[in-house]
Amino acid sequence: MVKLTINGREITVEEGTTILHAARENNIYIPTLCENEAVAPYGACRLCLVEITTARGRERLVTSCIYLVEEGLTVRTDTERIGRIRRMLLELLLARCADSEVIHDLARQASVTRTRFTKQTGNNKCILCANCARTCEEVVGVAAISLARRGVDREMTTPFNEDFSEVCIGCGSCAYSCPTSAITLEDTDGTRVINWPHNQMEFKMKACSVCGKYWAPEKQVEYVARTSGTPLSDYDACPDCRE
Ligand code: SF4
Ligand code: FES
Structure with missing residues (x-):
C-alpha cells in the first residue's frame, strides 16, 4: 500500500x-x-x-x-495555477469542438463561457484523443481507424483515408468509447450506420432466424465466429432466441 x-x-x-x-x-x-x-x-x-x-x-x-x-x-x-491552466485548455477545446455538449458542460463547471481562440469549423466534436482507435485495436483487435496527418490537419480516419475501412466489422465500440459523441451509431431497417468525424459507413445487419429481429452487423458475427472457431450457423438465431 x-x-x-x-x-x-x-x-x-x-x-x-x-x-x-x-x-x-x-x-x-x-x-x-x-x-x-x-x-x-x-x-x-x-x-x-x-x-x-x-x-x-x-x-x-x-x-x-x-x-x-x-x-x-x-x-x-x-490550486489557482491549475484552475488557470484548465480554463485555458477548456477555451482551446471550445474553439476546437464548438458543438460538443460535454465540453460545454465542463467549461460551465469551470466558469468558462467563451473562448478567446478562433473557432474551428468542420471537425465536428473530435478532440483527437484516439480512444476510438485504441478501443478498436486494443479491445476488439481490429484496427479499422487511426489518427492520420499532422498539426491542424490531424484527423481520425480510415486506413489510407478510404471511404470504407475493409477490416471494420461495424461493432460500434468506437462510438461507445468516444467521450464527446463525435462518433454516432444508428440501426434502422437492417442497416447500421456509423458516422465518424470525417466519413460514414453502412453495415448490413443479421436477422434472427427465429424472431426475425436484426441483432448484429453480419461482419461482426462473421468475425466472432472466425476468432472463436465456432461455426457461423451457431449464430443464425439472436442471443435471446438461442437460450
Ligand atoms: S472520434 Fe471520439 S474517440 Fe475518436 S479521437 Fe475523436 S474524440 Fe476521441
Ligand atoms: S489527460 Fe487525463 S483525462 Fe484526459
Whole structure:
C-alpha cells in the first residue's frame, strides 16, 4: 500500500493506482474528458492536470490519469495555477469542438463561457484523443481507424483515408468509447450506420432466424465466429432466441 496526501487529506491506496483513481476512491473530484478504463491511459485532453510535490521535494504538474501514486506524494487538485491552466485548455477545446455538449458542460463547471481562440469549423466534436482507435485495436483487435496527418490537419480516419475501412466489422465500440459523441451509431431497417468525424459507413445487419429481429452487423458475427472457431450457423438465431 502507498500513503500520500491529496488536498491535505492523508490517504492510503494500492500500489500501481493512478492519482486520478486514488482521488476518485476518496471522493475527490478531478475533471476528465479522455480517460477511459477500457484502454490504456493516453493523456490527450490534459484536463486532469494536478500539482504534485514528491517525497524528495520536487514540484511539477502531471496528468493524474497517467501518473501513479508514490509514497509521500503531496497532490493538489484545485490550486489557482491549475484552475488557470484548465480554463485555458477548456477555451482551446471550445474553439476546437464548438458543438460538443460535454465540453460545454465542463467549461460551465469551470466558469468558462467563451473562448478567446478562433473557432474551428468542420471537425465536428473530435478532440483527437484516439480512444476510438485504441478501443478498436486494443479491445476488439481490429484496427479499422487511426489518427492520420499532422498539426491542424490531424484527423481520425480510415486506413489510407478510404471511404470504407475493409477490416471494420461495424461493432460500434468506437462510438461507445468516444467521450464527446463525435462518433454516432444508428440501426434502422437492417442497416447500421456509423458516422465518424470525417466519413460514414453502412453495415448490413443479421436477422434472427427465429424472431426475425436484426441483432448484429453480419461482419461482426462473421468475425466472432472466425476468432472463436465456432461455426457461423451457431449464430443464425439472436442471443435471446438461442437460450
Ligand atoms: S472520434 Fe471520439 S474517440 Fe475518436 S479521437 Fe475523436 S474524440 Fe476521441
Ligand atoms: S483525462 Fe487525463 S489527460 Fe484526459
